[in-house]
Amino acid sequence: MSAELKQEEKDILVSVRDLHVWFELRRWGFSHAGYVRAVDGVSFDLHAGEAVAVVGESGCGKSSLMRAILGLHKPTKGSILFNGEDLAEYDVAKMRWYHNTQVGYVQQDPFGALPPFMTIQRILEEPLIVGGVRSAEEREARVQKVMEEVRLIPARDFLPKYPHMLSGGQQQRVVIARAMIMGPKVLVADEPVSMLDASVRVEILKLLRGLQEKHNLAVIYITHDLSTVSYFSERIFVMYAGNLVEKSKVRSLLNNPGHPYTMALLTGTSEPDANNAKTFKELPPGEPPSLVNPPAGCRFHPRCSRVIAGVCDAQIPVDIEIEPRHQVACWLYNNARAD
Ligand SMILES: Nc1ncnc2c1ncn2[C@@H]1O[C@H](COP(=O)(O)OP(=O)(O)OP(=O)(O)O)[C@@H](O)[C@H]1O
Ligand code: SF4
Numbered sequence: 001m002s003a004e005l006k007q008e009e010k011d012i013l014v015s016v017r018d019l020h021v022w023f024e025l026r027r028w029g030f031s032h033a034g035y036v037r038a039v040d041g042v043s044f045d046l047h048a049g050e051a052v053a054v055v056g057e058s059g060c061g062k063s064s065l066m067r068a069i070l071g072l073h074k075p076t077k078g079s080i081l082f083n084g085e086d087l088a089e090y091d092v093a094k095m096r097w098y099h100n101t102q103v104g105y106v107q108q109d110p111f112g113a114l115p116p117f118m119t120i121q122r123i124l125e126e127p128l129i130v131g132g133v134r135s136a137e138e139r140e141a142r143v144q145k146v147m148e149e150v151r152l153i154p155a156r157d158f159l160p161k162y163p164h165m166l167s168g169g170q171q172q173r174v175v176i177a178r179a180m181i182m183g184p185k186v187l188v189a190d191e192p193v194s195m196l197d198a199s200v201r202v203e204i205l206k207l208l209r210g211l212q213e214k215h216n217l218a219v220i221y222i223t224h225d226l227s228t229v230s231y232f233s234e235r236i237f238v239m240y241a242g243n244l245v246e247k248s249k250v251r252s253l254l255n256n257p258g259h260p261y262t263m264a265l266l267t268g269t270s271e272p273d274a275n276n277a278k279t280f281k282e283l284p285p286g287e288p289p290s291l292v293n294p295p296a297g298c299r300f301h302p303r304c305s306r307v308i309a310g311v312c313d314a315q316i317p318v319d320i321e322i323e324p325r326h327q328v329a330c331w332l333y334n335n336a337r338a339d
């Protein structure tokens with residue numbers, strides 16, 4: 001094993017193994033009517049200090065995956081290891097510690113994420129109080145420091161205000177400040193700029209990138225905007241119907257996409273939209289499948305132009321490395337299929 005690979009193994013912060021997050025459906029709220037398989041067998045490692053982007057169409061399970069990593073959804077099956085410890089084995093106090101101090105969450109809608117009847121001061125003090133910081137002086141100093149880090153200065157102009165008194169960009173800075181105040185090791189940013197004016201998106205992404213580099217944060221960045229991925233991330237995961245179908249370094253994926261779904265997404269991004277964001281709202285043709293009764297074999301097969309009859313519709317593809325550290329779950333690259 002090379003020295004680089006050994007170091008990478010040492011740096012693994014979060015290990016997701018065969019993760020399943022299913023939601024039970026109940027008919028009229030009573031009888032069992034199946035499961036929504038939002039995350040269905042996902043595995044990856046996240047290293048300290050790296051930024052990974054997760055892309056995929058609406059409803060493919062991105063937020064469910066992130067909420068499981070944040071400790072907000074219990075895995076139905078599989079595991080999430082943090083520094084080698086299985087989250088499933090945390091008791092209530094340890095889970096609170098994990099959730100409050102080790103992971104931060106930047107939501108898509110900053111206004112919805114902030115309690116409307118609390119001042120910014122109170123919002124930022126809350127995690128410190130929950131985290132047991134008893135000294136009012138220390139809390140004040142930490143609030144000041146984080147306000148400077150997110151460039152809400154002078155802090156005294158913002159701290160007495162309520163969320164509705166701030167602009168969308170300022171609200172998102174408060175959300176980022178709240179996520180950062182306990183010094184987390186992992187930050188999950190779930191479409192952090194998609195609801196903001198185009199004019200402030202770049203500033204917020206620059207802020208997040210700056211914080212990531214300064215604090216050696218591991219960041220998971222969910223986005224529909226592929227034009228920001230190479231600026232923000234070192235690796236990219238493509239998610240389809242509850243599975244990660246391609247995992248790669250960003251450059252390698254953009255230059256040499258392997259999965260037909262990724263290829264279709266990239267084709268669909270050639271024209272920037274009105275806000276100059278390269279998104280994939282319109283492609284590929286067809287609908288994503290039901291997550292209650294997903295198609296057999298490769299879940300993309302009903303939409304795939306390169307489907308191999310009798311294989312893709314029957315056998316679940318496994319990850320194949322098509323170049324170093326570039327994995328694709330597709331039968332096109334796998335000679336082990338049972339033709
Ligand atoms: N708490 C829940 N209970 C039941 N079903 C849920 C729950 N949360 C999510 N789902 C379902 O799981 C699937 C995946 O949803 P999820 O929000 O993870 O997708 P997403 O990729 O984040 O979508 P978007 O891009 O629109 O945010 C969807 O079918 C959704 O309706
Ligand atoms: S496994 Fe088959 S159906 Fe799925 S993406 Fe590859 S070629 Fe298409």
Ligand SMILES: [Mg+2]
Pocket residue numbers: 062063064190
């Ligand atoms: Mg989502």
